[in-house]
Every structure is written in C-alpha cells, then in structure tokens.
Amino acid sequence: MTEPTAAETDTTVIQPLREDERAELLRLRGEVDALRKAPRRRRVPNWKAVAAGFLITLGCVLAPLSLLTVWVHNQVANTDRFVATMSPLIEQPSVQAAVTDRVTDTIFGYVDVQAYANQAVDALAAQGLSPVLVDRLHSLTGPLASSLQGFVHDQVGTVVASSQVRAVWDQALRGGHEQLNAVLSGNASAISIVAGKVQLDLGPVITAAKQRLVANGFTAVNAVPDVHPTLAVGDAQTLIKARSAYNTLDTVATWLPWVTLVLLAAGVYLARNHRRALLNTGFGIATGMVVIAVALFIVRGVLIDNVPSRSAAPVSDSYDLLVRFLRDGLRVVFVVGLLIGIGAFLAGPSPTAVHLRAASNRLIVWLRRGGAKAGLRTGKLGGWVHDHRVPLRAGVVGVAVLVFVFLIPPSGLAAIVVALVLLVCLAVIQFLDQPSPGAQDRPTGTGTA
Structure with missing residues (x-):
C-alpha cells in the first residue's frame, strides 16, 4: 500500500478574489505607495513645550539677577541692612585711625592748649614772676601742648577701639545713610555736601570722647561746643546723578523676584512633563547661583591685583564684609534649587x-x-x-x-x-x-x- 502524496492530502482550496475584494486590495496598495512617495512632513513643535522652555530659561536667568538686585537695593535703600553690613568696619585699624585723627583735630580746633598755657604764664608774670622764669615757661608751652595732644589722641583712640563705640558708630552710619537716601530720593537739602563729597556726621563720637576726657580729668574739653564734624564717605555728585537709577532700582527690586517666580511657575505648568520641567528649573537656579559666586570670586581677585600689596589685606577684608549677605543669599537659593532638582529626580523613572x-x-x-x-x-x-x-x-x-x-x-x-x-x-x-x-x-x- 503506497503513501498518499502531498497534493493528494492537501484539501485546502484557494478561492479567487471577488471583484470588490480585488478593488479594495488595489486601493490599499495605491495608498501605501502614495504614502511612501509623499515627502515627510516636518514635525510642528508643540507651542506649549516651546513656551515652557522659554519661560523656564528666562526665569533661571532672572533668578540670580533678582538676587543681585535685591542685595544692591538693600545696601542702597535699606538703612538697617546697610548698618548691619558696614558696622564691622569700625573694627578695622585703618578706619579707627582715620576716625581718631578726625575727632582729635576737631577737639583741638576749639581747645588751644598752648594759648591757655601762655595766658597762665602771663598771669604769673603780672604777679611779679621773674622774667627769666617767664621766658622758660613760655618755651615749655609748645611741648606741653604737643604732649597733651598726644594724650588726647590716645584717649580718643581708646574710645574708638572700645566695645562701647559700636553703638556710636552705628548711630553715625545710620544718620549718614538716611542722608544719602535723602540725596538719592531727591531731598538734597537733608545732607551736608562739601567740595563734592558726602560727609558723615561724627558728632556722636565727639560727645563720647568728651565724656571720657572729662572722666580722666581733662575738663578743658568742656569748651568744645556741640559740634558735628564730618568725614567724607563718598562722591556726592555721583550719588546725585544716580537718582533716576535709584528709582529704577527700587521698582526692579520690588517686582523682579515676583516676576521670576511667575515665569518659572508658568513654565512648569505649561510643560508636558511637569516633573522634568521642575527638575530643569531646580538645577537651572542652582547653576545661576554658582555663576554669580564665581563672578564674585573673580571680581575679588581683580580688585586685589589692582591695589598696592600693603592695601591688599584691607581691600579683601572690606570686600568680603560688603558681599557677605549676598553670599549668604547665594547659598540659600543654591541649596533650595538643588533640593528641588533632587526631589524631581527622585520622583522620576530613572x-x-x-x-x-x-x-x-x-x-x-x-x-x-x-x-x-x-x-x-x-x-x-x-x-x-x-x-x-x-x-x-x-x-x-x-x-x-x-x-x-x-x-x-x-x-x-x-x-x-x-x-x-x-x-x-x-x-x-x-x-x-x-x-x-x-x-x-x-x-x-x-x-x-
């Protein structure tokens, strides 16, 4: 008995296509060929994605600018912040020496020790003192005045270097800054301008020095009236020209941080992937803070390189003192941005x-x-x-x-x-x-x- 062949066992019968089926097949083939030959359309970007990227980028750029603007505004317009920034300057030896010299000169501008001594010698001569002794005493009035001036200078220096002078110095700074604000806001009559310089009122320091000298027995200092000597602290002409910039700065510092927050929030809201947008926002803000920190470091180096070597230490100390609040703000915003980015990353699918x-x-x-x-x-x-x-x-x-x-x-x-x-x-x-x-x-x- 022989095995059946494959043709004999295959019972499948292929039915021919009907006319409508053949027409449908041909139509589909035509559509496929047309699609293959048609030029590919350029993918139109989603306007929300484009807007989100633009807003987030702009917000990250404005974030460090907002911080800088607020810091400058606080130094210029906020008296409390200015005093907190500049108050430690009185601890610098160069500043103490300048204040001591200015106060001592003011005291001896009203107390002529040599003239008082000569008057006393003349009174003794009128009482019958020997002319030889009168001449010798007159010759001693000059050294006496110099030594007494040195004594007063030392006492004033002790006052300036004492811990109690901080409150006096802060009061002088506060009054000076309020006057500078008056200049910037247009009320120039509230400040003393001499030879184009803004003058800092040293009246409170004079009062403290008089009290100390009287306590040490130098009662002649009571002849000094209630005076207000000044110390030049800046170029008044430059400050007066900066009035328009002051008004602009006040407006920008008030609104720019809020505008930045709105831009960032709108960018995250419009983004297709909110988590990724939040991640980019956080790390973008942190990167902006790093850029500003590097810029501050570069500026510090340029300043130190352009002053004599003997002035490098005071300049660097003063610069660090001036920008310390800005650096604190940079650290805070950097950490916040970093935490936002890390949080968005940890919530992702990586x-x-x-x-x-x-x-x-x-x-x-x-x-x-x-x-x-x-x-x-x-x-x-x-x-x-x-x-x-x-x-x-x-x-x-x-x-x-x-x-x-x-x-x-x-x-x-x-x-x-x-x-x-x-x-x-x-x-x-x-x-x-x-x-x-x-x-x-x-x-x-x-x-x-």
Missing part, C-alpha cells in the same frame, strides 16, 4: 530613582512587620491615613515651605534640615498608610471591590 524608592519602601515594609510583631497596630488611624494620604502629603509639603519662608534669617543649612524633616514626615505617612481590615471587600457603586 533606574537610580526607582531603586531608591524601592529600597525606602522595603524599609518601611520591614518596619511595619517589626511593629506588627511587637503588637503595634494602626487600627482606624491607618485606614484614615490611607483615605487622606494625598492631602496629608500636600499639607506637610506646604507646612515645610511656609516654615522655610518665615525663617529669619533663612540659610542653606536650614533648608537642608527642613527637607530632611519633610522626608521623615512623608515616611511616617507612608508607614501609617494601611487600609482598614475588610476595606477591599466593601462594595463600590453597583459592583464589588
């Missing part, structure tokens, strides 16, 4: 972020099991937290933001501490987030869970 979230979740699960073995049960609290977990998380984030905003003064370390406390609070919410027993068996609508 393998590192996924592994970190999985590890933290395993840790929380392990803690739950340990608590269960120890008899710890969340009960109704766990179910309530599970039902309200989203508003609870939003609430702790909002509280953390408010705490940082109202910190006085804010700092980079404070931002890190607030972020760590926020993570702990979120972990506690995650730990307590346990559905109530039987929650999965409850009916939902017309069906079952």
Whole structure:
C-alpha cells in the first residue's frame, strides 16, 4: 500500500478574489505607495513645550539677577541692612585711625592748649614772676601742648577701639545713610555736601570722647561746643546723578523676584512633563547661583591685583564684609534649587530613582512587620491615613515651605534640615498608610471591590 502524496492530502482550496475584494486590495496598495512617495512632513513643535522652555530659561536667568538686585537695593535703600553690613568696619585699624585723627583735630580746633598755657604764664608774670622764669615757661608751652595732644589722641583712640563705640558708630552710619537716601530720593537739602563729597556726621563720637576726657580729668574739653564734624564717605555728585537709577532700582527690586517666580511657575505648568520641567528649573537656579559666586570670586581677585600689596589685606577684608549677605543669599537659593532638582529626580523613572524608592519602601515594609510583631497596630488611624494620604502629603509639603519662608534669617543649612524633616514626615505617612481590615471587600457603586 503506497503513501498518499502531498497534493493528494492537501484539501485546502484557494478561492479567487471577488471583484470588490480585488478593488479594495488595489486601493490599499495605491495608498501605501502614495504614502511612501509623499515627502515627510516636518514635525510642528508643540507651542506649549516651546513656551515652557522659554519661560523656564528666562526665569533661571532672572533668578540670580533678582538676587543681585535685591542685595544692591538693600545696601542702597535699606538703612538697617546697610548698618548691619558696614558696622564691622569700625573694627578695622585703618578706619579707627582715620576716625581718631578726625575727632582729635576737631577737639583741638576749639581747645588751644598752648594759648591757655601762655595766658597762665602771663598771669604769673603780672604777679611779679621773674622774667627769666617767664621766658622758660613760655618755651615749655609748645611741648606741653604737643604732649597733651598726644594724650588726647590716645584717649580718643581708646574710645574708638572700645566695645562701647559700636553703638556710636552705628548711630553715625545710620544718620549718614538716611542722608544719602535723602540725596538719592531727591531731598538734597537733608545732607551736608562739601567740595563734592558726602560727609558723615561724627558728632556722636565727639560727645563720647568728651565724656571720657572729662572722666580722666581733662575738663578743658568742656569748651568744645556741640559740634558735628564730618568725614567724607563718598562722591556726592555721583550719588546725585544716580537718582533716576535709584528709582529704577527700587521698582526692579520690588517686582523682579515676583516676576521670576511667575515665569518659572508658568513654565512648569505649561510643560508636558511637569516633573522634568521642575527638575530643569531646580538645577537651572542652582547653576545661576554658582555663576554669580564665581563672578564674585573673580571680581575679588581683580580688585586685589589692582591695589598696592600693603592695601591688599584691607581691600579683601572690606570686600568680603560688603558681599557677605549676598553670599549668604547665594547659598540659600543654591541649596533650595538643588533640593528641588533632587526631589524631581527622585520622583522620576530613572533606574537610580526607582531603586531608591524601592529600597525606602522595603524599609518601611520591614518596619511595619517589626511593629506588627511587637503588637503595634494602626487600627482606624491607618485606614484614615490611607483615605487622606494625598492631602496629608500636600499639607506637610506646604507646612515645610511656609516654615522655610518665615525663617529669619533663612540659610542653606536650614533648608537642608527642613527637607530632611519633610522626608521623615512623608515616611511616617507612608508607614501609617494601611487600609482598614475588610476595606477591599466593601462594595463600590453597583459592583464589588
């Protein structure tokens, strides 16, 4: 018996295409050929994505400019901040020497010691003192006046270098800065301008020096009236010309930070991927702060290189003193931007972020099991937290933001501490987030869970 062939066993019969099927096939082939031959259309970018990228970039550029503007405005218009910045200058030896010389010269402008001594010798001569002794005493009045001037200079120097002079110095700075603000705001009559220089009132220092000299027995200083000598602190002509810039600065410093925040928020809102936009925003702000910090370092080096070597130390100290509040602000904004970027990164789909979230979740699960073995049960609290977990998380984030905003003064370390406390609070919410027993068996609508 022979085996059947393949042709004999194949019972499949291929039916020919009907006319309508053949026509449909030909139509589809034509469409495919037309699509293959047609030029590819350029992909039109999404206007929201373009707008989001532009707004975020512009906001990141304006962030360091906003910080610089606010810092300059505080130094120019905020008397309290100016005094806090410049108050330590009185501790610099060069400043102490200048103030001491100016106060001493003012005192001896009203107290002519040599003239008083000559009057005393003439009075003795009128009483019959020997002419030889009169001549000798007259010859001693000059050295006496010089030695007394040295004594007064030392006493004034002691006053200037004492801890009590800080309040006096601050008062002088405050009065001078208020007068400078009057010039910038257009009220030039409120300030003393001599030879084109803005003069700082040293009247309070004179008063303190008189009190100390009287306490040491030099009562002749009472002849000095209530005077207000001045010390040149700047070019008044330049300040007067800066009135328009002052008004502009006041407006820009008030609105630019808010405009920057609105631009960044709008950019994140319009972005297709909010998390990625937030990540770019945080790291962009941090990068801007680094750029400003590098620029400050370069400016410091240029200033030191352009002064004599003997003045390098005072110039560097004064520069560091002047920009210290700006550096503090840079650190704070840098840390905040970095934390925002890191938070957005950890919430993303990257393998590192996924592994970190999985590890933290395993840790929380392990803690739950340990608590269960120890008899710890969340009960109704766990179910309530599970039902309200989203508003609870939003609430702790909002509280953390408010705490940082109202910190006085804010700092980079404070931002890190607030972020760590926020993570702990979120972990506690995650730990307590346990559905109530039987929650999965409850009916939902017309069906079952």
